[in-house]
Amino acid sequence: MPSMDTSFIIEITKRDFAERFAGSVLGSTWAIIWPVVNLFIYIVIFGKVMGARLPGTSDMNAYGIYLAAGLIPWAAFAATITRSTSVFIDKKHIISKVSTSLPSLQLHIFLSETITFLISMMVFFFILTLQGHDFHPSLWLLPFLYYLQQLLALSIGLFTAVLNVFIRDVREITGVILQLWFWFTPIVYTSDILPGVVQKILPYNPAYIIIQSYQRMFIFHDYPPFHALLFLTITTHILLSFAFATFRYLEKDIRDFL
Template sequence: MESRPALIFIGLVWARAKADFGSRYAGSALGTLWNALQPILTIAVFSAVFETILRVRLPKGDLPFGYTLYLCAGYFPWLAFSESMTLGAGAFLRNAQFIRKMPVPAYLFVADVVLTSFIFLAVNFAIFLLLSIFAGNPVSLTWALIPIIFLVLWVYTYCLGLIVGLVNTYFRDVGLAVPIILQLWMWMTPIVYPIEAVPESFQKLLMINPLTPVLAMLRDATLNGRMPARHDLTLTALWTIVLIALATLAWRRLGRDVRDLL
């Protein structure tokens, strides 16, 4: 009997995510293509600066659009993560009337915004894979790992989004600080540069970043056609356990008072 409410809640999250996905660009001529336009323009600027002007040589540099492929594999997941964190910070406040009136767990509203962002990620990543094939990168069996890696990233994002959303309910300045933190976080993540390009002592600091091993696994699977490295798997597993534990603790300590604070 306990599984039925869980299935109902999952169905509710999926329905809300699909509705948000469909309504975000409803009525526009280009529809969901607008979602891809912004990151594509950003990637074009980065590619022009780093590959054409600065002549940076990155992994897969032997392929056409080598830097662009490397950047897409990291920037599209980052975009989903950062959007989820920004929206997740205010998820409880935006849905205050529903949380107060509906007998559903408040954390589902964070799951909703994260899932919506990851639907857009799937669309953008499909474009990246097509570009990869067009550039001469062969389809590999390791591409089958993409959904698993996305699931891990979703867990990361949901746990962090839940924590930030809960804290923001108590301290509203947190939501305003999130975009600033994300700007710094992006440059502390090997997205526009390879981790090998920084000093070795700084590489160790970057490896503390929970996103670093996830993006490395994603690039290995899509661009290099190889299984994730053991140290990336180990770090990812450790971070998954830590983030789930922190999110569970935060919900138990702060979640019970969310309705009263909205």
Template sequence: MSKALTLLADLVNVPKTMATLIRYREAIRILTWRDFRARYRGSIFGILWAVAQPLLMMLAYTLVFSYFLKVRFGSSDSPTVFAVYLLCGLVPWNAFAEGINSACSLIRISPNLVKKVVFPVEVLPVNLTLVTMIQQLIGLGLLLMLVLVVGNGLTLWILLLPFFLLLQFMLQTGISWLLASLSVFIPDFRQATSLLTLLLMFITPIFYPETLIPERFRFLVTLNPMAQIVGMYRRVLMEGLPPTLEQILWAGGMSLLFWMVGFVWFNRTKHAFPDYL
């Protein structure tokens, strides 16, 4: 009972405790920019890889699912339209999957920072999420250009894109806090998370429309916050429609829940990290 009350008190104090991240915003900015530049340091094409990766994946999956398997989105038979629908899912999913997989080794590869008493170790998962989302913004720029060429044009609903990014940031950071902490104590979480994200990629309607899922399994999409976020991108960019109330409430509620629980768990366990490194 006392543990439950303590956890509840921690959740209530989350807004106050989150001031820590605001206090260390300069450290987050410096780390994020450093890690983003490090990804392309020494490569010939540099930041162009951030565009090439989703583009090449889109071409490969379009060939398999559109040409070979004849999967279609909506009423269009055009492989080009399929490719843009696909990219609406790949761009956010790639950032999400990369972020949570990398979170599993985040603490173990940063022992010097973790063992520093004055360093706010809780900013590391935030920094990781921001780096992957910078990559996502580059892919999103490519996606918007393709929508203008292939789609029916952009509507004012694209003003909601920052809201979608905020929901994904909260969801991804919350999960990263959880996985970064749990992987310190249970190293097998890294392998388990890699398998789970692969499974979730095919459960999430990225390569196919939600209508292809049998009705009795449709609840899996409803429970999946990333499926809701992908659906919101597609409604706004490809259909010119606002997200549904169900999508907003479920994605928003789950993102807030993971953000709060992840932050509380990470802060309650971070003091034990040096003993396991």
């Protein structure tokens, strides 16, 4: 298998990011406008105008911050899985012309979504700073949390990308699963409204562990659940190994089908 070309990954990452806003007057400025608009809706509309409140706190901005702290990482996580699932099909014109390793195409999605995530987070921090929000030392763990979240997304995305080459319905099935997964994860609601049986199985939901960690750091000024993160870290690396082993076993067939 050809070695990964760093310059190739960087080039298709830049092209991918630029193509999102190709033809628009403001161009890549939209990458900043959209996070500002979304965070305005989360924090101002939901928190102040609609009067949404988060149980356990009297801060009128708490629910908006809770919402943003969950939706920003979920957006990167879900987009990485969705785009990774179809990347071999979407980039088959490149695969047929350029000698490159297929996993490098996954990495360009990781980098592209990371740029979007960083812009959203910078806007988020800026708004929180303007509001005089207290930042907890646990926020230094954000890089690791993001790494773990995206490694999980890439692991799932690599496995579904392999399946999608042979069964094109996998992309649609993945979309349905992500939609159900989103609503099963306390992002726009709190876990205490769920039935007791559902609350007992929530700790086995990897997205819940990740999103809960973000929310604890931003809202409740607390550290993430380290035992749960340790378990998720081990599980994610096992899943990545399985996904990569599956890819290596079927790589020749993947190239033939494409």
